[in-house]
Amino acid sequence: xxxxxxxxxxxSRTTDDYEAMVTAGCAAVCEPAFWAxxxxxxxxxFRDYFCQLTDYEPKRAARFQLPHYSWLCINPKESEDxxxxxxxxxxxxxxxxxxxxxxxxxxxxxxxxxxxxTILQEHVDLAATHNQLILVHTPHLEDKLKGTRLILxxxxxxxxxxxxxxxxxHVEEHTVEMVLDAGFWAGITLYPESKATxxxxxxxxxxxxxxxxxxxxxxxxxxxxxxxxxxxxxxMRRRGHSPEAIDHLVYGNPLRFLSQNPRFQxx
Amino acid sequence: MTRQQVLDLYFMDARCKLIELAAxxxxxxxxxxxxxxxxxxxxxxxxxxxxxxxxxxxQVLLSLSDPTSEPIAAAPGxxxxxxxxxxxxxxx
Numbered sequence: 001x002x003x004x005x006x007x008x009x010x011x012s013r014t015t016d017d018y019e020a021m022v023t024a025g026c027a028a029v030c031e032p033a034f035w036a037x038x039x040x041x042x043x044x045x046f047r048d049y050f051c052q053l054t055d056y057e058p059k060r061a062a063r064f065q066l067p068h069y070s071w072l073c074i075n076p077k078e079s080e081d082x083x084x085x086x087x088x089x090x091x092x093x094x095x096x097x098x099x100x101x102x103x104x105x106x107x108x109x110x111x112x113x114x115x116x117x118t119i120l121q122e123h124v125d126l127a128a129t130h131n132q133l134i135l136v137h138t139p140h141l142e143d144k145l146k147g148t149r150l151i152l153x154x155x156x157x158x159x160x161x162x163x164x165x166x167x168x169x170h171v172e173e174h175t176v177e178m179v180l181d182a183g184f185w186a187g188i189t190l191y192p193e194s195k196a197t198x199x200x201x202x203x204x205x206x207x208x209x210x211x212x213x214x215x216x217x218x219x220x221x222x223x224x225x226x227x228x229x230x231x232x233x234x235x236m237r238r239r240g241h242s243p244e245a246i247d248h249l250v251y252g253n254p255l256r257f258l259s260q261n262p263r264f265q266x267x
Numbered sequence: 268m269t270r271q272q273v274l275d276l277y278f279m280d281a282r283c284k285l286i287e288l289a290a291x292x293x294x295x296x297x298x299x300x301x302x303x304x305x306x307x308x309x310x311x312x313x314x315x316x317x318x319x320x321x322x323x324x325x326q327v328l329l330s331l332s333d334p335t336s337e338p339i340a341a342a343p344g345x346x347x348x349x350x351x352x353x354x355x356x357x358x359x
Contacts, residue, residue, distance in 0.1 A: 035345075077345050080341070080342050110342065110345065111339065111342035111343065111344075111345070111347075112333075112338055112339060113338055113339050113340065113341055113342050114338045114339070114340060115341075116338075116342070117338050139347065140346075140347040141331070141347035141348065141349045141350075142331055142332050142333050142347055142348070142349060142350055142351040143332075143333055143347050144328075144332065145328070145329065145332035145333065145334070146332070146333045146334075146335060146336065149336065150336075150338065172328055173322075173324040173325040173328055174325045174328040174329050174332065194349075199277065199280075200324065203324070238276060239268055239272075239276070240268060240272075
């Protein structure tokens with residue numbers, strides 16, 4: 001089996017996880033910028049983080065012949081401080097030139113505040129100005145429905161944004177249809193407690209169709225499973241899905257979306 | 268898949284989770300002190316399990332969601348607790 005892990009926070013994971021992912025058939029891993037579990041105190045912390053994402057982490061993955069790509073932004077959890085957020089937005093363009101950067105992400109909303117929405121709009125401006133792909137984080141749990149609606153409204157109102165170049169991640173049963181119906185890609189995140197289990201993810205794919213959906217593990221420093229995508233592929237086999245259908249979902253779909261950036265190349 | 272195949276694959280897992288949920292509700296009831304909106308929201312969400320159409324998961328998620336549409340003035344914190352506390356937040 002082969003698969004692409006399109007959303008994993010590998011800076012939080014051990015080298016053993018890289019080895020396990022490659023052993024399971026991972027052909028490439030993509031890492032969006034996210035919250036470190038604490039608020040960084042200055043723009044310098046973000047500069048170091050962007051260097052880690054675009055320089056150190058690709059080298060660590062390369063030890064296992066695994067291509068590593070990244071997405072850059074300030075996460076919505078840190079967007080309440082608009083002064084800091086704007087300083088970070090100013091340094092992102094210099095990193096967009098680096099060869100493993102795929103776009104702007106994971107941007108979005110956390111608690112659906114006015115400041116978060118303003119900084120989301122500024123990230124979208126940045127992406128449009130630099131013709132970048134966009135990866136969107138939708139809020140957690142009780143905030144997801146409202147946040148997804150606000151995000152869709154913002155993106156649909158910007159004529160520069162092409163939905164086929166935007167993936168809206170962490171969809172669940174109550175948000176997947178509105179994302180796909182608006183023409184965007186949808187990401188289903190596999191988590192042990194929150195977001196989706198393998199069984200629910202396959203339910204959604206079976207109902208919505210698999211044309212513009214990808215699966216990801218979004219493994220980070222919390223409870224998460226770096227092998228969630230191949231485990232879900234096994235679950236699909238148990239349900240009788242063909243090897244071709246599984247390959248389409250876990251390899252072909254992320255390849256199709258990510259290849260919109262010509263930098264995305266598999267070894 | 269046929270219904271028989273779905274039952275063969277998932278019945279034991281669903282049975283386990285159902286008993287876990289029942290035991291959780293018993294545990295809350297046996298415990299002392301006040302409950303909060305999360306307990307009430309969970310009990311209310313259970314009503315959607317008796318629907319006669321295959322949208323129970325979606326309806327449960329909608330039931331636990333913030334139904335409002337306006338952005339809020341400031342974040343009360345960074346986390347989410349899994350149930351909407353209502354218009355006057357009283358997060359645990």
